[in-house]
Amino acid sequence: MVNSIKTDTEVQDKSQYSELSNFLEDSSHKIKQLSKGEIVEGEVVDINNGVVIVDVGFKSEGIVAGRELKSDTLDWTLLNVGDKVLVYVVKPEDDKGQLVLSIRRTQQASAWLNLENAKKNNEVVEATVVESNNGGLIVEIGKGIRGFIPTSQLDATRVYANGVRQVGKDISSKVQKRLNSLIGEGIKTRIIELDREKNRIILSEKMVTQARDLEKRAQTLKKVKEGDVLEGTVSGITPFGIFVNAQGLEGLVHLSELSWDKVEDIGAIYSVGDSVKVIVIGLSDGGKRVAYSVKRLQQDPWAQAISQFKIGDVVDGVVQKVVPYGAFVRIGEGLNGLIHISELSDKLVKNPEDIVKTGQEVKVKILSISSTERHLGLSLKASSSTAAPQLNEEELAEAIDAAIDSEIK
Numbered sequence: 478m479v480n481s482i483k484t485d486t487e488v489q490d491k492s493q494y495s496e497l498s499n500f501l502e503d504s505s506h507k508i509k510q511l512s513k514g515e516i517v518e519g520e521v522v523d524i525n526n527g528v529v530i531v532d533v534g535f536k537s538e539g540i541v542a543g544r545e546l547k548s549d550t551l552d553w554t555l556l557n558v559g560d561k562v563l564v565y566v567v568k569p570e571d572d573k574g575q576l577v578l579s580i581r582r583t584q585q586a587s588a589w590l591n592l593e594n595a596k597k598n599n600e601v602v603e604a605t606v607v608e609s610n611n612g613g614l615i616v617e618i619g620k621g622i623r624g625f626i627p628t629s630q631l632d633a634t635r636v637y638a639n640g641v642r643q644v645g646k647d648i649s650s651k652v653q654k655r656l657n658s659l660i661g662e663g664i665k666t667r668i669i670e671l672d673r674e675k676n677r678i679i680l681s682e683k684m685v686t687q688a689r690d691l692e693k694r695a696q697t698l699k700k701v702k703e704g705d706v707l708e709g710t711v712s713g714i715t716p717f718g719i720f721v722n723a724q725g726l727e728g729l730v731h732l733s734e735l736s737w738d739k740v741e742d743i744g745a746i747y748s749v750g751d752s753v754k755v756i757v758i759g760l761s762d763g764g765k766r767v768a769y770s771v772k773r774l775q776q777d778p779w780a781q782a783i784s785q786f787k788i789g790d791v792v793d794g795v796v797q798k799v800v801p802y803g804a805f806v807r808i809g810e811g812l813n814g815l816i817h818i819s820e821l822s823d824k825l826v827k828n829p830e831d832i833v834k835t836g837q838e839v840k841v842k843i844l845s846i847s848s849t850e851r852h853l854g855l856s857l858k859a860s861s862s863t864a865a866p867q868l869n870e871e872e873l874a875e876a877i878d879a880a881i882d883s884e885i886k
Contacts, residue, residue: 511576513567513568517564518533519563522538524558539575565581599667606660606663609660614664624668631682636656666681666682666684691725701757713749714747718731730769787843791860793839795837796838797813803817806841816855820856821833832857840861842856
């Protein structure tokens with residue numbers, strides 16, 4: 478009899494232990510462990526005197542009060558007991574042992590999560606300028622979330638009048654004035670730095686514009702070829718020419734390709750930001766080296782001027798300069814030629830100044846015309862005689878080229 482009772486008790490104990498084990502293993506009976514910053518779903522159990530009590534399955538019910546109730550996406554005054562609501566854990570336990578929750582911060586936390594994804598995926602973030610200071614712009618990315626765009630990360634066209642960074646005592650005030658004028662404007666940016674704990678967000682507009690320029694450049698490279706004419710903007714000025722950005726493709730217009738006339742001061746002709754039409758004359762290294770020309774889109778005044786002359790013509794001219802190897806003579810607007818020393822007289826000439834003087838009017842015969850080198854070979858002695866020149870045509874051309882090169886040097 479005793480053994481029978483003992484056996485029944487053991488069975489009952491085992492059954493209770495089994496039920497307790499199953500209860501403990503059932504996650505629905507476990508008390509949640511919450512951490513600050515978590516977003517969890519709860520059920521409204523009471524609304525009283527501007528305080529919303531929410532059950533989130535924690536050891537105690539949580540409270541949402543004061544400014545933590547305010548949200549652009551949820552009007553807490555419309556909540557009813559039994560409604561499901563997402564809340565942000567402000568404190569798992571305050572000084573009074575209460576679970577402190579927030580409806581307002583769920584919106585911010587969601588916004589931060591979106592920003593983290595945007596940074597990870599290098600996505601464009603829309604920002605609105607709300608303030609400016611000496612360092613840059615303060616922008617709003619979402620309700621209650623602000624970021625900063627340093628001046629160095631703004632597109633230069635927003636900061637400087639000609640789009641090129643400048644220095645000087647008056648520049649700072651001018652920059653600040655331009656930054657102030659941006660308040661209220663929307664700017665497309667990418668995230669450089671994101672620190673939720675420090676509430677720090679650093680943004681860049683340049684990362685967007687540079688990527689856009691690179692994309693535009695790639696598209697232009699696919700279709701552009703030598704001889705194409707493009708509309709561009711002067712992006713830089715140097716002593717050896719100007720840089721032009723044409724449809725995202727930046728290239729150099731060398732000094733020699735700016736004008737048919739001699740250019741003494743590039744800055745007097747061009748400024749950064751000027752619109753200019755160029756022709757592609759060189760494209761190499763996959764577009765890393767691009768050469769443009771401005772002058773080749775203009776009519777060559779030399780070609781137009783020389784069109785009225787031909788070899789063998791005897792024309793009037795004025796001696797411009799006398800040099801040891803001959804004399805330079807102007808025979809028309811923009812047309813200068815060389816009388817080689819061998820073409821000054823039938824007699825041996827040791828000093829050209831014995832034959833001609835600067836400013837002297839002379840009649841000369843055109844012996845050669847070089848359109849590529851823009852050279853004229855002239856003869857003083859042949860203008861009044863039928864004698865053949867002492868040098869043949871090839872030798873004379875070489876002599877003229879050598880003389881011109883010597884004059885340039």
